[in-house]
Amino acid sequence: MAVDTSLIIGNRSYKKSRKVTELQKYYDSIAQDFIETESKEDPPLFKDPLTRWLLVSRHLYPTLFKIALDFLSIPSTSxxxxxxxxxxxxxxxxxxxxxxxxxxxxxxxxxxxxxxxxxxx
Structure with missing residues (x-):
């Protein structure tokens, strides 16, 4: 396991380069999906969020997948x-x-x- 020393010593090149987080990648992909389907009817994956997470987003966004499953497992009523x-x-x-x-x-x-x-x- 390697330690990223640029965070500790304050390497200038690290500060200038912008790291894209998993959340930002997800937002960018969703925005692109909405732009492409703006005039059409929503595709089946947009109608069921759980199916989208299980089929498409599970491997692309592993951390967000765990959060989404926790969130989607909360019952809407008691x-x-x-x-x-x-x-x-x-x-x-x-x-x-x-x-x-x-x-x-x-x-x-x-x-x-x-x-x-x-x-x-």
Whole structure:
């Protein structure tokens, strides 16, 4: 592993040369894509950001890819989480509050599978 000493000693040629960051490369490519598709309908990759990151941008921008996956994995609403917690309230009552985590998980999964007709009772 090599250390870039120009940052430490203040090499003038390093300061004059502008390094292009991964983020700047991404901005430049997006700007070019918008210019090329301005008059046309949006291509399929613009309609689904996750698909674009998985197919095109994953190898070109590895750091931004990780950030994008973190960002795109955030649910837009907390509806599913709240519904799961409300469903658990019926399972873990005051009389059954000593159930183990594994038992509660198994009961919740079974209730969900029965509701979606994945399994039959």
């Amino acid at each position: 509806y599913e989480c709240e519904r799961a917690l409300s469903g658990g309230r019926g399972t873990v009552t005051f009389d059954r509050n000593s159930l183990s985590r594994a038992t509660i998980e198994a009961l919740q999964l079974q209730k969900n599978w029965l509701r979606r007709q994945i399994i039959r009772s």
